[in-house]
Amino acid sequence: xxxxxxxxxxxxALAWSGGGGPLLACGFFLCLTVLVPxxxxxxxxxxxxxxxxxxxxxxxxSSTLSLERLFERDLxxxxxxxxxLGPAPLELVVIAKAKAQWLxxxxxxxxxxPVAAITLGLPPEQAPLVALSAxxxxxxxxxxxxxxxxxALGSKRGGLLIAVVVLPLFIPPVVFGAGALExxxxxxxxLPALAFLTAYVLFAAVVxxxxxxxxxxxxxx
Amino acid sequence: xxxxxxxxLSRGERVLFRDLSLSLAAGEAVALTGANGAGKTSLLxxxxxxxxxxxxxxxxxxxxxxxARAKHIHWLGHLDGLKGGRRAxxxxxxxxxxxxxxxxxxxxxxxxxxxxxxxxxxxxxxSAGQRRRLAFARLIAVQRPIWLLxxxxxxxxxxxxxxxGLLMQAHIDKGGAILAAVHDPLPxxxxxxxxxxxx
Numbered sequence: 001x002x003x004x005x006x007x008x009x010x011x012x013a014l015a016w017s018g019g020g021g022p023l024l025a026c027g028f029f030l031c032l033t034v035l036v037p038x039x040x041x042x043x044x045x046x047x048x049x050x051x052x053x054x055x056x057x058x059x060x061x062s063s064t065l066s067l068e069r070l071f072e073r074d075l076x077x078x079x080x081x082x083x084x085l086g087p088a089p090l091e092l093v094v095i096a097k098a099k100a101q102w103l104x105x106x107x108x109x110x111x112x113x114p115v116a117a118i119t120l121g122l123p124p125e126q127a128p129l130v131a132l133s134a135x136x137x138x139x140x141x142x143x144x145x146x147x148x149x150x151x152a153l154g155s156k157r158g159g160l161l162i163a164v165v166v167l168p169l170f171i172p173p174v175v176f177g178a179g180a181l182e183x184x185x186x187x188x189x190x191l192p193a194l195a196f197l198t199a200y201v202l203f204a205a206v207v208x209x210x211x212x213x214x215x216x217x218x219x220x221x
Numbered sequence: 222x223x224x225x226x227x228x229x230l231s232r233g234e235r236v237l238f239r240d241l242s243l244s245l246a247a248g249e250a251v252a253l254t255g256a257n258g259a260g261k262t263s264l265l266x267x268x269x270x271x272x273x274x275x276x277x278x279x280x281x282x283x284x285x286x287x288x289a290r291a292k293h294i295h296w297l298g299h300l301d302g303l304k305g306g307r308r309a310x311x312x313x314x315x316x317x318x319x320x321x322x323x324x325x326x327x328x329x330x331x332x333x334x335x336x337x338x339x340x341x342x343x344x345x346x347x348s349a350g351q352r353r354r355l356a357f358a359r360l361i362a363v364q365r366p367i368w369l370l371x372x373x374x375x376x377x378x379x380x381x382x383x384x385x386g387l388l389m390q391a392h393i394d395k396g397g398a399i400l401a402a403v404h405d406p407l408p409x410x411x412x413x414x415x416x417x418x419x420x
Contacts, residue, residue, distance in 0.1 A: 003318075003319055003320070003321070006315065006318045006319055007315075007319060010311075010315045011312070013307070014304065014307075017306055017307065039259055073304075074302075077300055077301070077302055077303065077304065077305075078298055078299070078300025078302040078303070080302075080361075081269070081271060081296055081298060081300070081302065082296065082302040082316060082319065082320075083319065084269075084270070084271065084290075085270075085290055085294055085295075085296050085320070086291065086319045086320060087291050087292070087319075087320075087321060091289075091291060102276075131347065142386065145319075202381035217271075220266075220271040220272075221266075221272045221273060
């Protein structure tokens, strides 16, 4: 078993232990999608045009919930020092942790997303597109979220700081993801929006490892 | 194995020490002594690559610093890197395998450090001394020549201080090297370096 696989499996175990982080994120996601219609007055016709956007906003907010766990606990208990002396460079460690975050939190959220979107009034036939776009977008959230978590390392009130750092960076995937759903509902091809969403993920995959590793090294000093 | 040359380290605005030089050869143990805040831990962290020095250099024999840190260094600091909510077995498996240990090495460490009765307990249920033994196990499970230890004996009782001293001596006898920050005497140390004296 490679070192990164060992780290990745440990990250998944940590994500699922101590209160079931993914279930918490999915519960939060569903709560948001219930609250928004109530706050909007409960008129399904009025809610339907913005169902995709609300679903994506809820997805983005839910994705921030467990980001603090990603690096901060390892810094606090000294595990990050041990990890830094392992065979894999920190850049790959960041990728491995982001990938685990995607699998542990992003994928369950993507599975929940069609339910939430249909609840908000999106046509049921759009469910596969919702799941696919959420799957891609959640990977972007995990990557960008890992960068935010690394940048906030060692700061007091890190969880709040992570949210402030990453939410602006979540704007493009929210726009592209909601745009894909809107195009599909209006009979247009969602592919251009999905392509932009994928491009965002690829960009994050290039930037996050290097910037995240630099932030970790800075925090360790 | 390690050559520290004219090292200057500061934390924030405070200079811990200037122009500190020391060497660590194979088969040698060096005790870093000095008052609290003198910079013993910071020196160890600089050697481990966690802190960038203000001036000076740290060189490793036969390896560039990145390779040395990835393959040749064991680090045991104040913080043991163990997760309280996980079982001791899971944490040992992760820590040792991450550093390259196999099942045989892990079994040997469990045996030498008498960890078997602790493995199914959650880490938060262990005493400080038991945690230290669990963290020390990775040093036994996978062979790395340079041990950087920060107060290695601090939470241990007399029996386990003696036992870990013997394990350190065995490591030195096999050609390993130890650099340890200590307040109490290090039984295996061939010499001591007073960090505060160079300020």
